[in-house]
Amino acid sequence: MEENRKDRDPLIGGDDPALDPFEIEFLPEFRSGRGPEAPFVNSHGVVIGDHDYVSAQSPLENWSIETDPAVMAGDEWVHPFKDIGFQTDENRDYFERGIAPKGGIFMHPDKNTGYGAAENDDLPQGGKSG
Template structure:
C-alpha cells in the first residue's frame, strides 16, 4: 500500500483482516485522471483507529458510536474518513458520470419549493410563492 500518493492518507495503516476483494460493490471504473494519487486501494485504519473501506460501518472506535452533545462534528471531517476507491457515494449518478465518463455535474442555483433561500434578496412569501384561491363551490 502506498500512502505517499495523497497527503490525506499519510497516517493510515493497512489492515489485512477485512474484506480485500478485487470485486468491490462500491468501486467504479475510474477514468485514468481520477485514479492517480487517490490513496490506498485496500481497507485501512485511520488515525482514530477506525477501519475504512471494509463495509462494516460500525466500529467501536468511531466517534459515531460515542456521540454526545459535546462531540464536535468536525472530528468526522476529512478524507481519512472516506475510502478513495470504496465509498458508497461513488455509486451516485452524478459521481459515476464524473469519475467514469468525465461529465461534470451541472451547476444551478439551489431552489426550495416554499422558501426563498437567497440571503441577498428578500421576498414576500405570498408575492413570490402565490397561494391559489380556493373556491368553496362544488
C-alpha cells in the first residue's frame, strides 16, 4: 500500500518549493474563501501558521490549574492552509484529489449515539421503545 501512495503523493509540502512544509496542493474549490494564506496573529498574540510552536503568549506555555482549556479551541488556533492535519491520507485525498471520505467509518450501527439528544415524550420510561 505504501508503494501506491508514493506513486501519487507529492512529498510533504508538495513538489512545489513555494509551498510551506505543512501546506498541501488544495484544489481550486477549496482555496476560495478559506482564509488567510500568510501566518496570522490570533487574539492571544500567538502567531499561527509559522510552525514555531513555542510562543511566550501561548496558553500552553503559561498553563496553570486556573487555565481553561477552552481558550485554545476554535478557528483562531488552526491555520486554514498550513496545518499538519492536512497531511493525513484522508485529508489529502479530499482536498487535493476531491475524493470524499468514506461514510460510516466512525459509526456504531448497534449504538444510538443520538439517543437523548432531543426530548421525546413518546418513549416509555427507561428510554427503550417497543
